[in-house]
Amino acid sequence: MVEDYWSKFCTWKDLTGYNEVALVSIFKRGLHPGLAHKLVELRQMKNSDSLDKWYESALDYERARREANAEFGGRGEKSSRQDREEITREKKVALAVLRRNPEAMDIDRMKR
Numbered sequence: 001m002v003e004d005y006w007s008k009f010c011t012w013k014d015l016t017g018y019n020e021v022a023l024v025s026i027f028k029r030g031l032h033p034g035l036a037h038k039l040v041e042l043r044q045m046k047n048s049d050s051l052d053k054w055y056e057s058a059l060d061y062e063r064a065r066r067e068a069n070a071e072f073g074g075r076g077e078k079s080s081r082q083d084r085e086e087i088t089r090e091k092k093v094a095l096a097v098l099r100r101n102p103e104a105m106d107i108d109r110m111k112r
Helices: 002-016 020-030 033-041 051-072 080-097
Strands: none
Touching: 002 020, 002 051, 020 051, 033 051
16 A cells, blocks of 8 residues: 555655655655554654655555454455545645646626
């Protein structure tokens, strides 16, 4: 899941023109909330840490969680709720980087 998110994130991050701090913030918001919380709480990640460090930490934590679930039992397949949450996070990240098209016309809704 983190690898897929990172792959998609990298396809657009260079196109945004955002600096490292902004990209870390966007990357962090796109992670599963529980994972982001664990990274801050257990790994003591900070906004000032590099984007690569955030990715590596998220990937390491997710791999460790998968290994623990495989060895000691746990959730196997994602639930439909987790699938919906993943899609929602991806949409939020995509919307965060979209900029308003200055060439687009503003159309006001008519009042009755």
